[in-house]
Amino acid sequence: MLDFQPIRSRRQAPSLVDQVVDAFVRAIEAQALRPGMAVPSVREFARSHEISTFTVAGAYSRLVAQGWLVARPGAGYRVAARARPAAGPAMAPWQPPRLNAGWLLSDIYADHSIPIKSGCGWLPGEWLNEEGLHQALRHLGRVPALRIAGYGHPYGYAPLRESVAAGLAAHGLDVAPDQVVLTQGVTHGLDLVIRTLLRPGDTVAVEQPCYANLLPLLRLAGMRAVTVPRTPDGLDRDVLGRVAAEHRPRALFVNTVLQNPSGAVMSMANAFRVLQAAQQHDFWVIEDDISRELMPGIAPLLAALDGAQRVVYLGGYSKVISPSVRVGYVVAHRDLMRDIARTKMAVGLTSPEIMERVVHQVIREGRYRAHIVRTRERLAQAHGMAGQRMDELGMQVWARPQAGLFLWARLPGADAQGANGLAEQALKDGIWLAPGSYFDPGEADIPWIRFNVAYSQAPELWRFLAGAGGLARQAARS
Secondary structure (H helix, E strand, C coil): CCCCCCCCCCCCCCCCCHHEEEEEEEHHHCCCCCCEEEEECCHHHHHHHHHCHHHHHHHHHHHCCCCEEEEEECEEECCCCCCCCCCHHCCCCCCCCCCCCHHHHHHHHHCCCEEEEECCCCCHHHHCCCCHHHHHHHHHCCCHHHHCCCCCCCCHHHHHHHHHHHHCCCCCCCCCCCHHHHHHHHHHHHHHHHHHHHCCCCCCEEEEECCCCHHHHHCCCCCEEEEEEEEEECCHHHHHHHHHHCCCEEEEEEEEECCCCCCCCCCCHHHHHHHHHHHHHEEEEECCCCCCCHCCCCCCHHHHHCCCEEEEEEEECCCCCCCCCCCEECCCCHHHHHHHHHHHHHHHHCCCHHHHHHHHHHHCCCCCCHHHHHHHHHHHHHHHHHHHHHHHCCCCCCCCCCCCCCEECCCCCCCCCHHHHHHHHHHHEEECCCCCCHHCCCCCCCCEEEEEHHHCCCCHHHHHHHHHHHHHHHHHHC
């Protein structure tokens, strides 16, 4: 009926509660335990396997919560009757989703049907620091309920803000914890900065190509966006000067390191020119630095060069800890941070202290730095492989950072066509590509594609691109 042999070494196996739960789930799925069958009592199961009754009770409670068992007063626990998969549409062949902005911004995060996700913006699940997360969650389970019963501080969990300040000091940015406001990810932080600093009708400058999620935020806020081309070493300085003089933008939004989508890294000389332009033309610089931890070498940090006076700095943990850990932060001078904290409270009250405690514990435990180093190494290997495949196909690659998640590339002969049609065709083969229109402020169908190197290892992807590249060359010749 139930095959269960506990492994008691914490280093070699999950917790005993997890082992009990897994054993029951396997037995029920294999129909060794059938709906309605009684299972051993807590005491009986604990005695026969020489484990604690608390362990068994915890496992049974989880199995009830997940719908595998039912608890009947006076009759113990029984296997629950589980619904059968519905016939008809639920069993229909897989159909590719429709490629549009709505799918990109919302449905994509719930769509697990696409096998090859080379267009996504996160690390593979198997690359994450799983043990560090589990340890942090176990630690949180021991925190007295009274400590997490309230809303928390408007600025966020103080020990994590102290860790953020200490981490930034290592990059040359000297700030105090009261210059840090925690947010629900960097995108939330961008929203708070926009609401605090800008007003509907204001003009702002953005990179071209640009971080995709920033664009709808600006549109919702009634901003007018003007573009400054991104080059492999930063922003086009001549265009930035003209845009600043002609349009008088209130703010410039920029990715300094491992830019999304191009993967490019700003040079130190370019960073100084950007700050000089901000000083000369009196605009804010909003520095989105979410990928800083994935950069193995030294790269400019605008807020450090500026002393966090004219630069508003944003960072977060979704790229290195987990995308589901929605914890980020905003850093600026104290007066502005008070205003941002008030905006945060006005539109959503405090950020979740429980998640902030989890992140703080992950940072504190000893595996975090080793996890970052290992992730950098794996990404460098993935860059080497993806870059080699692109060279074999004659693709044009915008920049080769050998770090971070992204490469920005286009197929040979694709100049006369955009990438939307290619992305639509790829979806039919179970491949998600991120076409350039996602990242263009005018949504122009440009021929560039963003590749997440960690998800671009599948041979099927490169076979598809080889075929598409051949067709593009034929079209260009004709």
